[in-house]
Amino acid sequence: MSPTKPPVRSSPADDALRKLIALIEDGTLATGTFLPAERQLAERWSLSRVVVREAARKLEQRGLVSIRHGIGVEVTNNPALPVQHTLERLLPSDKERLRQCAQARLLIEPELAATAAVRATPKGLRALKANCVALASETDLERSAVLDIAFHDAIADLAGNKVLAVMLRSVAQLGRLSREVTLKRFGVTRAHGYHVRILAALIAADPAAARKAMKLHLEAALGDLS
Amino acid sequence: MSPTKPPVRSSPADDALRKLIALIEDGTLATGTFLPAERQLAERWSLSRVVVREAARKLEQRGLVSIRHGIGVEVTNNPALPVQHTLERLLPSDKERLRQCAQARLLIEPELAATAAVRATPKGLRALKANCVALASETDLERSAVLDIAFHDAIADLAGNKVLAVMLRSVAQLGRLSREVTLKRFGVTRAHGYHVRILAALIAADPAAARKAMKLHLEAALGDLS
DNA sequence: TTGAACTCACTGGTAGGACCACTTAACGGT
DNA sequence: ACCGTTAAGTGGTCCTACCAGTGAGTTCAA
Numbered sequence: 001m002s003p004t005k006p007p008v009r010s011s012p013a014d015d016a017l018r019k020l021i022a023l024i025e026d027g028t029l030a031t032g033t034f035l036p037a038e039r040q041l042a043e044r045w046s047l048s049r050v051v052v053r054e055a056a057r058k059l060e061q062r063g064l065v066s067i068r069h070g071i072g073v074e075v076t077n078n079p080a081l082p083v084q085h086t087l088e089r090l091l092p093s094d095k096e097r098l099r100q101c102a103q104a105r106l107l108i109e110p111e112l113a114a115t116a117a118v119r120a121t122p123k124g125l126r127a128l129k130a131n132c133v134a135l136a137s138e139t140d141l142e143r144s145a146v147l148d149i150a151f152h153d154a155i156a157d158l159a160g161n162k163v164l165a166v167m168l169r170s171v172a173q174l175g176r177l178s179r180e181v182t183l184k185r186f187g188v189t190r191a192h193g194y195h196v197r198i199l200a201a202l203i204a205a206d207p208a209a210a211r212k213a214m215k216l217h218l219e220a221a222l223g224d225l226s
Numbered sequence: 227m228s229p230t231k232p233p234v235r236s237s238p239a240d241d242a243l244r245k246l247i248a249l250i251e252d253g254t255l256a257t258g259t260f261l262p263a264e265r266q267l268a269e270r271w272s273l274s275r276v277v278v279r280e281a282a283r284k285l286e287q288r289g290l291v292s293i294r295h296g297i298g299v300e301v302t303n304n305p306a307l308p309v310q311h312t313l314e315r316l317l318p319s320d321k322e323r324l325r326q327c328a329q330a331r332l333l334i335e336p337e338l339a340a341t342a343a344v345r346a347t348p349k350g351l352r353a354l355k356a357n358c359v360a361l362a363s364e365t366d367l368e369r370s371a372v373l374d375i376a377f378h379d380a381i382a383d384l385a386g387n388k389v390l391a392v393m394l395r396s397v398a399q400l401g402r403l404s405r406e407v408t409l410k411r412f413g414v415t416r417a418h419g420y421h422v423r424i425l426a427a428l429i430a431a432d433p434a435a436a437r438k439a440m441k442l443h444l445e446a447a448l449g450d451l452s
Numbered sequence: 453t454t455g456a457a458c459t460c461a462c463t464g465g466t467a468g469g470a471c472c473a474c475t476t477a478a479c480g481g482t
Numbered sequence: 483a484c485c486g487t488t489a490a491g492t493g494g495t496c497c498t499a500c501c502a503g504t505g506a507g508t509t510c511a512a
Contacts, residue, residue, distance in 0.1 A: 012495075021315065037463065048496045050276070053464085054283055061287030062311060069464050070503035079316060082308035083392075085288060089247070090305060090388050100389045107390070111333050162316050163326040164333070166309075167393050238466075263492065274467045279493085295493050296474035 012047055016055040019045070024064055024075055035065065035073040061085075083170035084177075101171040102222040106215070108168055109152065113198060113214035114207035116158035124158045128199050135192050144188045145176055151195055155202075155214075191221060238273055242281040245271070250290055250301055261291065261299040287311075309396035310403075327397040328448040332441070334394055335378065339424060339440035340433035342384035350384045354425050361418050370414045371402055377421055381428070381440075417447060 023029045035041070038056065042049040056073050059065045063081030066074045091097035131154065135147045149172055156165035194217035201209035249255045261267070264282065268275040282299050285291045289307030292300045317323035357380065361373045375398055382391035420443035427435035 025315075034463095039463090050495065050497095054280070054494095056464095057280055057283050058287055061284055062308070062315075067464070068504090070462085070505085072463060079312045082288070082312060086305045086308055086392060087389060089251075089288075090392065097389075100387045103387055104389045104393070107334065107337050161326045161329055163313060163323075163330045163397060166312060166316065167330070171389060265492090274465095276466065276468095280465095282493095293493070294475090296476080296491085298492060 012051050013054050016041075016045065016047060016051050017058055020055055020059055021064070024059075024077065029075050031075050031077045033075055034071075035075065037072065079166050080170040080173055083166065084174050087170070087174060098175060101175050102218075104171050105168065105175075106218050106222065108164055109156075109218060110211040110215045112156050112159040112161070112164055112168065113202070114211040115161065116155045117202050117205050117207040117210040119160050120158050120202050120205070124154065125199070125203055128154055128158075128202065132192065132195050132199055135188070135195065138188070141188070148188075148191055149173065149176060155198070158202075191217070194220065239277050239280050242267075242271065242273060242277055243284055246281055246285055247290070250285075250303065255301050257301050257303045259301055260297075261301065263298065305392050306396040306399055309392065310400050313396070313400060324401060327401050328444075330397050331394065331401075332444050332448065334390055335382075335444060336437040336440045338382050338385040338387070338390055338394065339428070340437040341387065342381045343428050343431055343433040343436035345386050346384050346428050346431070350380065351425070351429055354380055354384075354428065358418065358421050358425055361414070361421065364414070367414070374414075374417055375399065375402060381424070384428075417443070420446065 020029075020035070029035060035056070036044070038049050038052045041047075041052045045052075056065065056067060059073075060067050061082060063078045064075065066076045068074065087097060087101070091100065128151065131147055131151045135144060135151070138144045138147060152172055153165070153169055156168045159165065194213065198210060198213045198217060201213050246255075246261070255261060261282070262270070264275050264278050267273075267278045271278070282291065282293060285299075286293050287308065289304045290301065292302045294300065313323060313327070317326065354377065357373055357377045361370060361377070364370045364373060378398055379391070379395055382394045385391065420439065424436060424439040424443060427439050
């Protein structure tokens with residue numbers, strides 16, 4: 001009953017983890033920058049290096065950082081990564097995983113597009129338009145794929161539902177990683193056409209049209225996989 | 227160019243992690259059992275305890291095990307846990323998180339019910355029926371909530387899409403954890419009624435009816451939150 | 453001058469041993 | 483028969499030394 005041990009149970013490891021998360025979220029440690037070296041953090045916070053290491057490992061598993069031997073700990077902030085790990089373990093077969101991811105996208109993304117049509121901001125629409133323009137003139141297939149993903153991510157953000165946004169981002173990235181069937185050149189131009197139509201529906205603030213345009217786009221793109 | 231260092235880059239930590247995952251997945255380490263003590267594993271595999279610890283930490287972050295001070299490392303196998311961590315960080319506000327999770331459920335789960343109606347097996351239907359019966363006679367609210375979640379999980383499994391199943395499981399568990407507004411007694415009996423109707427649609431292999439019944443159920447249950 | 457190899461000072465990764473903190477169950481005194 | 487003590491097990495932390503990649507600066511030969 002002595003007040004020396006109230007329910008304040010907090011372990012050094014948890015403290016370190018929370019501190020780091022806080023630093024990342026408030027922008028002190030921006031995406032793309034590196035954390036201080038493990039030894040420095042340990043001394044600065046009067047902790048063992050082991051504790052700092054464990055915190056870093058946890059951050060890595062949660063997709064917040066990427067640890068690179070000989071380099072350092074880079075802030076990546078990719079919340080979709082843990083989901084990708086889970087799905088890769090649950091569905092070891094690339095083909096089946098892609099199939100189920102496609103099904104999930106087909107269910108989620110048209111709805112996101114419809115919501116985005118209602119909630120879109122001028123700023124968000126400008127960004128989408130810029131993405132479309134960039135995709136039109138992009139010749140490199142690799143960068144085209146990145147732009148394509150960014151377009152869909154941006155729509156998910158506009159919709160304002162972070163739960164669905166994270167889910168979409170996960171399956172989209174997973175699809176991009178595991179498909180050798182990367183887009184052909186004609187695939188890019190076709191994708192651009194669909195993107196333009198989706199963007200038009202968003203600008204018109206027409207949910208039904210956005211939903212339909214997104215559905216058509218996905219069915220066309222995902223159909224290439226079968 | 228010497229063949230002594232081909233692309234076999236494998237670190238002891240990765241090896242340990244892979245070994246443990248394999249042991250868990252092939253059933254050698256069943257859910258509910260405990261891993262050997264860290265010191266034992268370290269000696270058995272001729273590794274440092276640090277390495278074993280890091281592997282265990284990673285497994286914990288991925289939802290495969292639960293580490294408990296003074297007790298041991300228990301195999302839990304809850305793939306939804308990483309997603310929950312991510313969403314709790316992205317949406318710190320309980321209220322907003324619940325709202326978006328509800329929206330996600332409303333989108334995903336009716337579709338899962340419809341698919342389950344087509345793909346349901348006799349065995350799966352029996353399990354669902356047993357769950358319904360148990361819920362009807364359960365008086366404890368805590369256990370009722372568990373049964374409720376299990377019912378929805380079972381339907382997701384029947385639908386055969388693990389991607390959507392994991393997503394649903396995540397948002398459902400998250401909802402149960404963060405709501406103080408736990409079900410009242412009348413809520414349980416009402417839920418049971420909906421469950422029976424959903425089950426009937428599944429038995430009848432009627433996708434449209436299943437989708438509709440699930441939608442009604444969710445709208446009723448989630449409506450209590452607002 | 454140029455350029456390629458080397459050196460060295462970082463980074464994270466691993467090792468081993470000691471000790472702390474929590475849990476449980478067996479033990480022993482009352 | 484009860485309850486506090488003890489001891490042995492577990493994970494948690496620390497320290498210190500060393501191994502292993504990386505990159506930049508230096509050196510030395512062409």
